[in-house]
Amino acid sequence: MHVPDDHAPRSTAPAGVSRRQFLTTAAAAGSVVTIVPRHVLGRGYQAPSDLVNVAVVGIGGMGASNTRAVMSQNIVAICDVDSTLVDGRLARWAQEAGSGGAPTAPEARRGNTAAAGSAWQSWDTTASQQAANARFAPGDAAAELQKFVSAAGRIRRYADYRAMLESQQDIDAVIIATPDHMHAVIASAAMDLGKHVYVQKPMAWCVSEARHLARRAAETKVQAQCGNQRHSADENRRGVDYITSGVIGEVTQVHVWTNRPIWPQGLPRPEPLTGDIHSGRLSQDRLMQAAMSAIARNAAPPSTLSWDLFLGVAPVVPYDPIYHPFNWRGWVDWGQGALGDMGAHLIDFPVWSLDLGLPTTIETTSTPFNDITFPLATMTHYDFPAKGRRRAVRLTWYDGGFLPPTPAELGEHDRLAPSGGILYLGTAGTLLCDEGRPPRLLPASLHNQTGAPKERLARVPHEQHEMNWIRAIRGQDTLSSPFSSAAHLHEIMLLGLVSLRARSKIEYDGAAMRATNNLSANQYLTRDYRQPYRL
Numbered sequence: 442m443h444v445p446d447d448h449a450p451r452s453t454a455p456a457g458v459s460r461r462q463f464l465t466t467a468a469a470a471g472s473v474v475t476i477v478p479r480h481v482l483g484r485g486y487q488a489p490s491d492l493v494n495v496a497v498v499g500i501g502g503m504g505a506s507n508t509r510a511v512m513s514q515n516i517v518a519i520c521d522v523d524s525t526l527v528d529g530r531l532a533r534w535a536q537e538a539g540s541g542g543a544p545t546a547p548e549a550r551r552g553n554t555a556a557a558g559s560a561w562q563s564w565d566t567t568a569s570q571q572a573a574n575a576r577f578a579p580g581d582a583a584a585e586l587q588k589f590v591s592a593a594g595r596i597r598r599y600a601d602y603r604a605m606l607e608s609q610q611d612i613d614a615v616i617i618a619t620p621d622h623m624h625a626v627i628a629s630a631a632m633d634l635g636k637h638v639y640v641q642k643p644m645a646w647c648v649s650e651a652r653h654l655a656r657r658a659a660e661t662k663v664q665a666q667c668g669n670q671r672h673s674a675d676e677n678r679r680g681v682d683y684i685t686s687g688v689i690g691e692v693t694q695v696h697v698w699t700n701r702p703i704w705p706q707g708l709p710r711p712e713p714l715t716g717d718i719h720s721g722r723l724s725q726d727r728l729m730q731a732a733m734s735a736i737a738r739n740a741a742p743p744s745t746l747s748w749d750l751f752l753g754v755a756p757v758v759p760y761d762p763i764y765h766p767f768n769w770r771g772w773v774d775w776g777q778g779a780l781g782d783m784g785a786h787l788i789d790f791p792v793w794s795l796d797l798g799l800p801t802t803i804e805t806t807s808t809p810f811n812d813i814t815f816p817l818a819t820m821t822h823y824d825f826p827a828k829g830r831r832r833a834v835r836l837t838w839y840d841g842g843f844l845p846p847t848p849a850e851l852g853e854h855d856r857l858a859p860s861g862g863i864l865y866l867g868t869a870g871t872l873l874c875d876e877g878r879p880p881r882l883l884p885a886s887l888h889n890q891t892g893a894p895k896e897r898l899a900r901v902p903h904e905q906h907e908m909n910w911i912r913a914i915r916g917q918d919t920l921s922s923p924f925s926s927a928a929h930l931h932e933i934m935l936l937g938l939v940s941l942r943a944r945s946k947i948e949y950d951g952a953a954m955r956a957t958n959n960l961s962a963n964q965y966l967t968r969d970y971r972q973p974y975r976l
Contacts, residue, residue, distance in 0.1 A: 493637075493914050494613045498602050498627055501526045501766050503641050504618030507668065509534075510907035511616070512585035516592075518609055520599040522750040525743070526766065531593055538590040541583065560852075560885040564893040570675040573900040577912070580905075600747050602627050612636055614914055616907075618668070622775045623753045625650035629976045632661045637914050639907065641668040642785035643777050644924065648932050648939070648954065649967035653976050655928035664913045666920050667927035669785040670906035677790060680863070680872065680880035682894040684794035688882065689867030695791045695836040696845035699861040701779035706771035706841075707808065707817040709733050711761045725809075736763065754970040771814045777938060778815030779840035783861060784934035785927075790863055790874065791836055792930050797825045799951030800836075800933060805940040808841070812942070817841050821937035838937060848873070850883035939965040 496518035497508050508516060521527050599605040606612070614637035617627045625645045628638045638658075644667045645651035658665035671677050684692065709726070711733045742748040742760040751765060752758065755774040770776035791797065800823040807816040818841025825834045839845060845864055847857055848871055857864070862875030871883035882888035901909050901921050912918035932951075940947045943962035949955070956962040970976075 493911055494611050495616060496520065496605060496609070496612045496614070497616045497618070498605075499617065499619035499641075500530050502618065503668065504616065505530050507616050507618055507639065507641070507907050509582075509586075510905065511911055512582075512589045513580050513908075514911060516589060516596055517611055518597045518599065518605055520602050520605045522600055522748075523746045523766065524598075524600070525745040527598060534586060535590050535593070538583075538586045560889075561881045562889045563879055564679075567675055567679060567893070567896050567900060569896040569898070570900040570904075573902045577902045577908075577917075579903045580908070601750055603630070606630055606634060606636075614638065614664075614911075617641065620751070620769045620775045621777050621781060622646045622755050625654055626754055626970070626974055626976060628654055628665070629657055632657045632663050632665065635661060635663060637664040637910070639666045639668055639910050642927075642931075643781040643934065644668075644785075644927055644931055645935070646777065647966060647968050648935050650976070651928040651931040651935065652954065655924045658924040664910060664920060665924040666906075666910040666913070667785070667922045667924060667931075668906070669789055669922055669927065669930075671786045672789055672922040673901035673904050673906040673909060675900055675904055676879050677874070678898045678900060679894065679896075680790055680874045681794040682897050683872050683880055683882065684791075684865060685897055686894045688870065688887075688891055688894065689865060689872050690869030691832050692795055692865050692867045693832050693834060694866040695795075695834060696839070696864040696866075697784075697787045697791065697836065697862075698839035698844055698857070699779055699783040699787060700842070700859050701783050701840055701861075702771055702815070702817070704768050704771050705763070706778060706815045707811075708771070708814045709811060710758075710813060711736060711763050713739075726811075752971070754968070754974040756971060773813060773815065773942075776815070777935070778819075780819065780821070780838060780934060780937050783840070784838065784937070785930060787861060787863055788836070788838065788934055789930055791834075791865065792933060793926075795825075795831065795834060796828065797834060797836070797933070798828060799929075800825050800936065800949060801951075802946060802948055803936045803940045804946040805937050807941060810941060810944075816941075818843050819937070819941060821940065823933065823937070848883055850885075 493511075493514045494517045495511055495514050497504055497516065498520040500508065500519055500521045501523070504521075508519075519527055597605075597609060615627070615631040616639045617624055617631070618641040619627065621643055624640050624643070628640045628644070631638050632654075640654070645654060654665070683689070707729075709730045712730075713734050740760070740762065746765070748760045758764075758774060764772065764775075770782060771778060776782075802824040803821065805819055805821040807819040810816040819838070820843050821838040823836040823838070825836065827833045837845065844857055844859070848864065850871060851857075851873075857873075858875035858877055860876045862873065864874075865872040870887050872880060873883055874880045882891055902912075902918070906921055909918055909921045913920045936947065936949060939956070939962055942965045943956070943959055945959045945962065947956045947962055948958040950957050954966060956966075
């Protein structure tokens with residue numbers, strides 16, 4: 442715990458047991474271990490087990506949202522390769538606290554009530570969610586922000602996660618929200634030191650990294666959560682309950698789509714153009730290169746950015762402002778494109794509800810792909826074999842504006858939400874889970890006659906994905922999205938990119954982690970790290 446020396450709390454851990462050992466035991470034992478409440482210790486003392494010391498690696502974007510969600514804990518360190526991002530975020534939080542502390546909302550939890558006049562009835566918050574909420578107070582976001590801002594001067598800052606892990610011994614848990622290519626190496630290093638980890642989706646850049654992280658989480662027995670926060674949402678779990686109820690019969694097809702990318706893709710490197718753009722035929726590629734050369738800065742990185750640390754495990758590429766921040770998602774070296782960004786949210790639920798194993802064949806088609814940035818749009822077919830009583834399933838992914846056909850049951854005035862969704866086709870009906878609306882059975886008559894499904898899944902208190910991780914560390918809850926299942930989801934998702942990069946259909950032997958029909962595709966299941974990085 443990070444407190445002034447003259448207010449150091451007394452430890453409730455047994456003599457000879459460190460605070461970290463106590464937290465580790467609590468996390469491993471779950472509800473068997475009781476966290477000692479502060480009132481037992483007397484006024485003015487706080488049990489070491491009450492708060493978790495959290496370090497954050499990557500404070501821009503979702504890293505800020507994740508940090509905001511755990512400000513009830515001790516934020517003891519912030520690490521980011523770009524100090525401007527840290528300064529800006531701390532300044533915004535200070536301004537927010539000064540204006541009353543109204544919380545900056547994280548990514549909206551999906552699952553709003555049905556629109557007025559809808560043919561589909563809507564159901565109240567599930568009884569399971571209400572019961573889960575009653576277990577814990579939701580927290581006071583404004584007070585937590587005020588506390589954080591008042592203590593911000595004591596937070597240690599780093600550019601290099603390795604220096605942070607080596608020098609700061611009071612860290613219990615690490616949030617990792619860097620660009621995708623650094624997730625695995627940072628999480629692995631933290632777990633090797635016995636620290637709990639929360640890793641933003643996608644949890645890994647390639648299949649071998651996902652398997653490694655799941656294995657290390659099991660070996661180190663830390664609480665390792667994937668940051669696909671929609672996994673903890675009540676309405677999303679209701680969608681799973683619909684499928685497992687069997688109301689739409691046997692599902693044989695699933696369609697999943699997103700409006701991503703919302704960042705540049707399909708681009709060449711920002712390099713100077715060679716030759717005269719006006720000589721000869723003007724191809725699309727030549728025109729794109731001319732456009733990129735026009736915006737190329739050929740500038741050194743700002744003094745506030747460590748470009749070498751940003752590159753990390755990836756190959757050396759000269760700096761250009763087009764890459765950072767945010768736009769890295771579209772570049773193959775660092776991101777995973779639309780599929781990596783949204784697949785962990787959307788493919789998650791069919792994998793979960795249908796108990797899908799690994800696909801045996803995967804085939805991705807796309808708009809032109811130059812191996813440097815992901816294409817503007819892709820479509821991927823995943824074929825999953827039959828399992829037990831479940832039939833074989835084909836799951837199709839769409840991004841970049843591609844959409845599945847609109848079901849006739851929606852009617853002429855309703856359309857699939859272009860932002861994203863999931864469509865399950867069963868032998869007795871259809872389930873539509875599109876963004877911004879609760880799950881709906883099709884046709885509407887089936888939905889209204891069936892009513893809300895039986896609640897088979899437990900719910901996460903207040904749908905707080907990050908606090909679920911904190912409570913798991915303290916032995917008060919079980920993880921919503923542990924690496925043991927998240928790695929499987931990510932392997933499925935990332936195989937679509939293997940097919941894209943291999944430019945071929947993949948026949949996959951999951952047990953051997955091997956493409957059997959195109960041996961050259963196997964190179965895309967893993968990656969060689971730039972020295973001195975290693976898992």
